[in-house]
Amino acid sequence: MFDALADRLDSAWKQLRGQNKISESNVQEALREVRRALLEADVNLQVVKDFVAEVQTKALGAEVISGVNPSQQFIKIVYDELMSVMGETNIPLANADTAPTIVLMAGLQGTGKTTATAKLALHLRKLNRTTLLVATDVYRPAAIDQLITLGKQINVPVFEMGSDANPVEIARQGVAKAKADGIDTVIIDTAGRLQIDQSMMAELAQVKEAVEPDEVLLVVDAMTGQEAANLTRTFHEQIGITGAILTKMDGDTRGGAALSVRRISGQPIKFIGVGEKVEALQPFYPDRMASRILGMGDVLTLVEKAQEEVDLSQAEELQEKILSAKFDFTDFLKQTRLMKNMGSLAGIVKLIPGMGNKISEEQLQQGETQMKRVEAMINSMTLEERRNPDLLAGSPSRRKRIAKGAGYKLDDVSKLVADFQKMRTMMQQMGQGNFPGMGGMGGMGGLGDLFGGGAPAGGGRNAPPPGWRGYQTPISSKKKKKEKKKKGFGSL
Numbered sequence: 001m002f003d004a005l006a007d008r009l010d011s012a013w014k015q016l017r018g019q020n021k022i023s024e025s026n027v028q029e030a031l032r033e034v035r036r037a038l039l040e041a042d043v044n045l046q047v048v049k050d051f052v053a054e055v056q057t058k059a060l061g062a063e064v065i066s067g068v069n070p071s072q073q074f075i076k077i078v079y080d081e082l083m084s085v086m087g088e089t090n091i092p093l094a095n096a097d098t099a100p101t102i103v104l105m106a107g108l109q110g111t112g113k114t115t116a117t118a119k120l121a122l123h124l125r126k127l128n129r130t131t132l133l134v135a136t137d138v139y140r141p142a143a144i145d146q147l148i149t150l151g152k153q154i155n156v157p158v159f160e161m162g163s164d165a166n167p168v169e170i171a172r173q174g175v176a177k178a179k180a181d182g183i184d185t186v187i188i189d190t191a192g193r194l195q196i197d198q199s200m201m202a203e204l205a206q207v208k209e210a211v212e213p214d215e216v217l218l219v220v221d222a223m224t225g226q227e228a229a230n231l232t233r234t235f236h237e238q239i240g241i242t243g244a245i246l247t248k249m250d251g252d253t254r255g256g257a258a259l260s261v262r263r264i265s266g267q268p269i270k271f272i273g274v275g276e277k278v279e280a281l282q283p284f285y286p287d288r289m290a291s292r293i294l295g296m297g298d299v300l301t302l303v304e305k306a307q308e309e310v311d312l313s314q315a316e317e318l319q320e321k322i323l324s325a326k327f328d329f330t331d332f333l334k335q336t337r338l339m340k341n342m343g344s345l346a347g348i349v350k351l352i353p354g355m356g357n358k359i360s361e362e363q364l365q366q367g368e369t370q371m372k373r374v375e376a377m378i379n380s381m382t383l384e385e386r387r388n389p390d391l392l393a394g395s396p397s398r399r400k401r402i403a404k405g406a407g408y409k410l411d412d413v414s415k416l417v418a419d420f421q422k423m424r425t426m427m428q429q430m431g432q433g434n435f436p437g438m439g440g441m442g443g444m445g446g447l448g449d450l451f452g453g454g455a456p457a458g459g460g461r462n463a464p465p466p467g468w469r470g471y472q473t474p475i476s477s478k479k480k481k482k483e484k485k486k487k488g489f490g491s492l
Helices: 003-014 024-040 045-061 070-086 113-126 143-154 167-181 198-211 227-238 256-265 286-293 299-309 312-323 329-341 345-349 361-379 383-387 396-406 410-431 478-487
Strands: 101-106 131-135 185-189 215-221 243-247 269-273 281-283
Touching: 024 045, 024 070, 045 070, 045 256, 070 256, 070 286, 101 113, 101 198, 113 131, 113 143, 113 185, 113 215, 113 243, 113 269, 113 281, 131 143, 131 167, 167 185, 167 198, 185 198, 215 227, 227 243, 227 256, 243 256, 256 269, 329 361, 329 383, 361 396, 361 410, 396 410
Parallel strands: 101 185, 101 215, 131 185, 215 243, 243 269
Antiparallel strands: 269 281
């Protein structure tokens, strides 16, 4: 998501590098690149015109700040304008004073509306809000069954009256059921069509009138680009919506919908779908999205993902193991699985500041493959071997058996064991406040090799964390430099 837009904007900053101030002459080429970037991202034309005009006005009127070069100042102006276009702040879901809070889901067929309904229910459950799903889509084959299946998957009850009942009556009785059971929130999944038609709009209006929802959320496919904004505006004019959920933001979308919906429709984006899994729904934060678009990463979202997966007691136990050099293959396997639960390697890397455009798609794919290979070799070990890696270091026969069981070569397993030992030593030293030079350890002190990495790392107390490419130490020999460049993310 947004990769092409980020690359284009990066070329805009280059127009101002080496300049000592922003002027009307040197800003024009940068603005031209910004315009191209937004148009290629399928941002609405009027939004592009307004955006570029605002950036130009602010850039030419900006005071030159001492110690800040023009490209950095220009990036800050673009960042602020991106936030302005997308709404500046996150607007949370309504929470009615008197229970239950009623959320009406609307949208066309194929946008992922029913799945988004279940995703929202799971999100609310994590916030300790009880939820009832109401199935009123009586037209699409198996729509009710799909919602029931998703409800069982996330342990949320579903109210339905079959496909022969009237949708308005289903919605009314579903809300009554929630009130009787003391449930906090009702989410009503309504019927969609392949395109906007009067019968769908009339039914939506009747359901809305019957249940008086606190939220009317329109589910929009982000891959429709600028048309997503026009669709949101049409629904708002005819039904009156309170916000939008953009789905498929993890797909081959160019990002135009996220930049157009608020400005064209006047309604905020409240959530974004970032994957097919039912957990893949995130609240929409304009500042974080602007940061991702500009390749600055998104540390807050990364921390939130980690907090959802990490158990504090297990983290303390792991810390003790690291300090005493008892970190073993079982612990390592837990950490790789935890990282997989947080999302794809590519998704995590793009949230780390400075990393988004430093690692190619090919390298990330190699990294994913490498993680699977490492996991296969660890799964081929006995429990005793996982808990005591030293057994493998001195036993070629054990390593040979593991290689055969995992379907890899003896050299692959030997390298895994050697890299793990280096990583364990490095982690122990770092945990004790010592940051050893890691130049001769295959990049990230063994950790990079385990994941197929080759990122250079520095030494000393202020060394960056493993995997950070923002800082690099010189390599003494040209040969080593070439080897590191070739190595990339596939070292096993």
